[in-house]
Amino acid sequence: MSDHFTKGMARNIYYGGSVFFLLLFAALTLHTTREMPKTDHRENLTEAVARGKTVWEENNCIGCHTLIGEGAYYAPELGNVYFRRGAGNLIAFKAYLKAWMAAQPLGVPGRRQMPQFNLNEQQVDDLAEFLKFTAEVEVNNWPPNIEG
Ligand code: HEC
Structure with a gap:
């Protein structure tokens, strides 16, 4: 073997490395697309979930909150709020959310405020x-603690 680093060696590393990482990328992409349907529970995607997402987006909830870690860090993570405040029970959670949304802003001194959005009952339900739906997506137990 030559003790010089030749152009040919550099070229082989370049092409070999590119091919290796391209194949790795393709394999990981395939793995993700195969695994996603098992973990995101897309069978639970209903019209109501879609409408709720629209309400979420139109009111820019993500401007203050995070959802599964993504978003703004002003207010609590809401990816698991269904389990935190509803204990995994939809009726209890709907009752909680209605009361919470209606009570804003709480006006507690020294505490960050959430605005009043004046949403109707259907919008809060959605x-x-x-x-x-978001809480039931399997995300390897993120966030690690129930308080978000
Ligand atoms: C301007 C920032 C802001 C926006 C926008 C906002 N929130 Fe909040 N939200 C807060 C703050 C701050 C708190 C914590 C308030 C407290 O603990 O008193 C909070 C708390 C909550 C909680 C209670 C979380 C818990 O763990 O108890 C829920 C549920 C919630 N928000 C839902 C929403 C929804 C739904 C929207 C969109 C319609 C929204 N928020 C938009 C600031 C915001």
Whole structure:
């Protein structure tokens, strides 16, 4: 073997490395697309969940909150709020969310405020369905603690 680093060696590393990582990328992409349907529970995607997502987006909830870690860090993570405040029970969670949304802003001194959105009952109901759906996506137990 030559003790010089030749152009040919550099070229082989370049092409070999490119092919290796391209194949790795393709394999991981395939793995993700195969595994996703098992973990995201897309069978639970209903009209109500879709409507709830629209309410979520139109009111920019993500401007303050995170959802499965993505979003803004002003207010609590809501990816698991269905389990945190509804204990995994849809009726209990809907009742909680209705009361919570109606009570804003709480006006407690020294505490961050959430605005009043004046949503109607249907919109809050749909939001609850959306947050339930999000909570049931399997994300390797993220966030690690129930308080978000
Ligand atoms: C301007 C920032 C802001 C926006 C926008 C906002 N929130 Fe909040 N939200 C807060 C803050 C701050 C808190 C924590 C308030 C507290 O603990 O008193 C909070 C708390 C919550 C909680 C209670 C979480 C818990 O763990 O108890 C829920 C549920 C919630 N928000 C839902 C929503 C929804 C749904 C939207 C969109 C319609 C939204 N928020 C938009 C600031 C915001």
